[in-house]
Amino acid sequence: MSQLQSRAGMTRPVPLASLGASPLNGQRIMFTSPRQYACKLASKLVEKGARPIWLPGVDATSLTDPVHQQVLQMAAVDWERYTHIAFTSRNGINAFLDTLEAHYGSDQALAKLRNSSSRTTFCALGADAELLHSAGIMDVLTPQEASTQGLVRELQSRGEAEGARVLCPVPLVTGGLTEPQVVPRFLAGLQAAGAEAVRVCAYETRPGSAPHACKAERQMLCNGSIHALAFTSTAEVEGLALAVGGKKALQDMLRARNPVLAAHGPYTAAGVSDFLGLEVGVISQEFYSFDGLVQALVEAMGAGRRL
Structure with a gap:
């Protein structure tokens, strides 16, 4: 990008290039x-x-079952009861934030997240942390390896796994799809490390x-x-x-x-x-x-x- 473009506030994300x-x-x-x-x-x-x-x-959508919706709302509203909230995807983060906003209203939900005195640690994988940052949650634990197993190892290395109560907002796999082993192995890994893994369906994954x-x-x-x-x-x-x-x-x-x-x-x-x-x-x-x-x-x- 030229100095002229920079001074004018212009951006050119894809530079000119010859064919091929x-x-x-x-x-x-x-x-x-x-x-x-x-x-x-x-x-x-x-x-x-x-x-x-x-x-x-796959298609990721909001929960359609009122029972699952209510369980998610209860978990989200009482998030300060958990030592950690472990998000495995951006969809889980969006579902959690949307649930808080629907319950409290946008401004109050953001205020509760930003001003809470809770010691709850928010966890996200890789660049997903940016979504929490945009909601005002700046202190986010991100494992060195951006995977669920990497998060388990990170909690263990920090001495935070034993005795932890971890809320895990994960997808409800439906529509004829088989649930991949990623989430079950994650929950089992947390349990094996001494944590209580609390699974809550946050959104639906379907064909x-x-x-x-x-x-x-x-x-x-x-x-x-x-x-x-x-x-x-x-x-x-x-x-x-x-x-x-x-x-x-x-x-x-x-x-x-x-x-x-x-x-x-x-x-x-x-x-x-x-x-x-x-x-x-x-x-x-x-x-x-x-x-x-x-x-x-x-x-x-x-x-x-x-x-």
Whole structure:
């Protein structure tokens, strides 16, 4: 950005470049993130020259069961009773904040969070902490490894796990999806470390695409138009399978056309590989944010390279 642009308050996030200079120039990368994350990942792919194709494998929505809604409200209103609140996703944070706002009103909810004398520690993974910062919660515990298991290890290393009472706002997996092992292993890890893990359903995760609504994307997978397929959570691969005709249909497409399979972090990669029975060739080792996934794709596919 030039000094003139800087003085004028202008920004130019994507600099001018010659045709073909972008590292992922023209690569069609299908990704399966829910709507809440899709814009962020798509923009990062576009900046590298890719042509992102969005086929949501899962959809994250507000709770629909009044019983679950009431349980979440009770937990959120009484949050000071917990030593820690451990968020495993931005969706969980949004659901928690929305519940407080619905109960108290926006201004009062923010005031309670910012002015509380509670010693409750808020925990978030990676860049998710920024969402808590925007609500005025500046002191957020973020583990060195941006994963649920990394959070368990962080609490243990700080001597905060034994005797802790940890509120865990997590998704309710529904609509025919199988709950991935990420959350159960997280809760079991907390319990094994001596904490009381209190699970509360904060939002719903359900299939993101109906088969009749994604015929064009399925055809792209079938005819080899997709160069890479990127997953940002384990549940997405099962949701994608439901959208394209089932697990075997998806496996057959991928074996026939062999697109690069990519995953956001080793835990997602393991879940995708277990479900598909196929190797995930691109795995982001830096999974604090989507930058790590995009960089892994650049390193594997940049300048026309293919695994």
